[in-house]
Amino acid sequence: MFICANEGNSLNYFKRFAINELSEFIVIEFVNQLINVPSTDPDTQRRAQLLNILLLGMAGLVLLAIVLTIALPAINIQEGNRLIAAGAAVLGGLTAVFVINRRGFNRFASWLFLGLLAISLLFSDTPEQVAFGRALYMFTLPVLMASVLLRPYSSFIMAGVIGILINIIALVELSTFNFVAPIGFFAIALVAWLSSRSLEQALRDLRMVNVELEARSIEIEKTNTLLRQEIVERTRAEETLQQQTHVLARTNRELQQFAYVATHDLREPLRKVRSYTELLERRYQGQLDERADKYINYIVGGATRMQTLITDLLAYLKVGDEELSLQSADLNQIVDNVLHDLDMMVQENSAVITYDPLPTVQADSSQMTHLLQNLLSNAIKFRSEETPTVHISVERQNGEWLFAVADNGIGLEAEFAERVFVIFQRLHTKEEYPGTGIGLAISKKVVENHNGRIWLESQPNEGTTFYFTLPV
Template identity: 45%
Template sequence: MCSFGHDEQTAAGVQTDDQRGVLGLKSGLDALRSSPEFRGPVESLGDHDPTEHLAVIHESQAERLAAVVPFMRQGIERGERCLYIVNDRSESDLIEAMERGGIDVDAVLESGALTFRTVEDTYLRTGTFDPDDMLEYYADAIEAATAEYAGLRISAETTWILDEGTSLEKFMEYESRVNELFDGEDCIALCQYDRDVIPAEIICDVVRTHPHLVYDGAVCHNFYYTPPAEFFRPDSPDREVDRMLGTLHERTTAKVERNETIDALEESNDQLQRFAYIASHDLQEPLRMVSSYLQLLERNYRNELDADARDYIDFAVGGADRMREMIDDLLEFSRIDTGETTLEPVDCEGVIDTVLTDHQVQIEESGATIETGTLPTVEGDRTQLEQLFANLVGNAIKYRGNEPPEIEIDATERDGYWQLSVSDDGIGIDPEFTDQIFDVFNRLHTETEYSGTGIGLALCRKIATNHGGEIWVDTEPGEGSTFSVTLPRARHAD
């Protein structure tokens, strides 16, 4: 749980500004990119002007919370003050979602790291909306926050703009001017717009006045954005036509070039996959022959061979066997790439039962204790899921410490998907290598320490990707590891 208050964060060694980088849009994008709630894609900054002002245009509660929760959680973890401006009935829903996302809301509210304010306390504090007054409010809030915290992080709901008496022209002017206020400050904001409630003409202006947009599970550079200096100019219609025509031409050209590149890459990838499969398959027989003849040589001429010669034969046979194991795993990896993934409702408890039955010998030999929580039905390919969890359970047993391993398998429901985790108390992994372990043939240990080919976790990532999910590990050396994978909920469970 994220339960740090401001003082606790400093004592716990939360990164300094120099280590973390100045608060800005990049951190907001990183929060969404690395979050299990938000499933991307997230467009990188590139050469785009990184104004610290995001807007999420949502059509459901799940879409809204998938962006807001990781955005606020990152601010709490970085030691920032988080300000959330709520409508009358949304605070309890938000708190529940934040707690599901690992935030100890009571603790951060008590510490002051998280503050809720109403629309009446902020946008309408003078009785009607006044852009100058609201900009002054935010300027004061930035000054107060940066005096004690690493920065100010804001998220605000906006359906109040539909209330009678609010000038929409003033509000859009304010939205443009906010970009100038936040420029150069340790401040970032995420505004929320409900597309089912706010009229389309207002959404159009929202698009024009926000440099970066979150919509339908994607973070986009907004090429429709119009800087304030242009938005309010008398000749803005002519300039908007130039912008729109230029954008259409540029994006059409880029799309054609991208599609040509994708076609070439897909053809190349298909050829490589076919080559890997055929080469791996054709290598099996020569390897079997090498191994068999070496064993015949050792058996038929054993009395004529000295100890060194017998060792050499053992080394050669062992090498051939390891090569055959690598080829078998590579063939399995190629089948995942070239085969069809058929998604249907799969009972994960049945999958784990099969995996544990297949690993019964290893479980008994290691003295492993395996606890399984209530597991869901997901939309998946049963064979692939059995391969995935067979690798995770097998690794949890293999990379154990001196004591019999204790392994837990559990699941947590998220917005629209399930997160399944396999936790162990084994040797753990240096965080420096947590990304590398999912690459093909990348091993952190020698063959004499732990046997293996280095393909298992790469296979797990490929299976997770085939299911539209992700896989990652939380670990520390000597403290064990937790591998988590996200899988889609079964359709019939909705």
């Protein structure tokens, strides 16, 4: 029961609230329709709307006066009838002015309204009060209204007309002139003129600012639209690129795995080919003719080179596939180990290898060994007629270590400076310098795995200097 009563009260409350809101909306819309005057000129529209507001306000006051006249019994019937008739006449005049203003004749309607107001004030009191008394203050209203409803200079015209009318009444009724009143009216007109000019200029400036703001808003909206389109396109491009990157990475992993498996599986058949060919060479060498011995040598040499190539290729794939084991790596110790491994090659070529004190870096020791072994063996292998000399130096630059491995070998042309780092790229025949063309490719991959760079500077017969960087 209690719940139902509460629900009924809430429903009634919402009904009353909705009716009040709807009524208020209807009244506001009706008043707006009465006041609004369509016009292409904003100043004319503003003056016309202001005139309608004044007309509606005065009409309301006149209606109130008529109602009070009828309702109050103390007023004489004859006097009351006269007041009601005057009120009806004023209402008729206000209505005529309102209709004329709504038809678009704003200037004529404004002058008509001011004229009716001035005439009403002339007959609002005795001639003495109109010409010299309290009624004079009421005449400031049409003077001030003229500068607002019409052009600013209209206040001077209205002041002159009212001054003439007052002096006519003073001359006819009192046989004298009032020279002070016109001067006062012109002073008020001057103040009204200055104020209206300032107001109209401020309104013009405000409209210009609004126009600029609208133009800026349109430009900003266009820019925002373009930015949104660009963001959408860039997002789509990034998504597409990300998808392609994932696909490419997966394909690279699959190809790398395939190459690793393929090369790994080739080692055993090649080992058997080489073993049986060497056995054939040992057992039958000299028993067959010279051509057969030559063919056997070709088979053994080819199998040996193929096995070396597969071993190097597996090393290259391993460098690119294995996960880095970063730890403190003393490069001095790593160079000593490399020199120990290359001891026979160093002795055979009487090579002189020196190095400055090297830093300890965060790196994979196994890959650092591959890098330095490839660079040092390359320097010895591509020696000139002079005794091979190799020197390793290092300096710190821009937050990274810059290493240099300089030799006095045969050097190379500058145009081949990048080609030598490409896998299987050789500048010499295998008869001149043995090898597979993978060593420097492995070196480049090792350096890139450690977020470094590698390059060389060389001139023919002037040696080569390999540079590479590692993070500090």
